[in-house]
Amino acid sequence: MNDSFDRLRREVVACVRCPRLVRYRERVAVEKKREFRAETYWGRGVPGFGDPSARLVAVGLAPAAHGSNRTGRVFTGDRSAAFLVRGFHAAGLANQPTSTHGGDGLRYTDLYLTAAVRCAPPDNRPSPSERSNCMPYLDRELRLLTNARAILALGGFAWDALRDAVPTVYGVERPSTPFAHGACAPLGPGRPLLWASYHPSPQNTNTGKLTHAMFVGLLERIRASYSESSSS
Ligand code: SF4
DSSP: OOOOHHHHHHHHHHOOOOHHHHHHHHHHHHHOOGGGTTSOOOOSOOOOEEOTTOSEEEEESOOOTTTHHHHSSTTOSSHHHHHHHHHHHHTTSBSSSOOOSTTSOOOBSSEEEEESSOSOOGGGOOOHHHHHHHHHHHHHHHHHOTTOSEEEEESHHHHHHHHHHHHHHHSSOOOOOOOOTTOEEEOOTTSOEEEEEOOOSHHHHTTTSSOHHHHHHHHHHHHHHHHHHHHO
């Protein structure tokens, strides 16, 4: 297949493979949250966003009902996005520290963002079959991201999805490394490193389980890993 980011984007936006998620994303888009009632919700699958030549790829769980299911851009318009993009900006990967809506001028440099599941799930919990339905999009996206040197899982769900994608995408054994903040799994010569961070959800960031300093520190470690290997 002659794949491309454009083709992938079109397919994700039109996808109706998961009936439960399609019903949920569309219902949320009609009912809306009170503070966003004047807005038109996206209510469809949310494609990846960022620099297609990126060396760092970050992978989240799934769109938030009133975050990217509303705005149509991954990690945009909710508190997880606010935490994450402030961190990316501090690490020099984003041109601004906020991600509020599609036309806000946000640009990533050397960074691409996506998610393991592309439609908002009830309670942020996709079922195993919904995850399986969406995995081919992640596989294809990783294959298109040919410059990737590091892939950062944002949370345990994305970590497991990425480990499952490894044999198909990179042709090597699934890493056995358990999820932990700062965990790193090498995939062998010429392949990216897998890294893990706690998810930037308010449950973690409001309790201090994941702080801004921890997140930026991890981004700096990750960037150093491929900057060192590029210069050696
Ligand atoms: S979650 Fe993925 S596979 Fe399921 S409907 Fe959305 S885009 Fe399609």
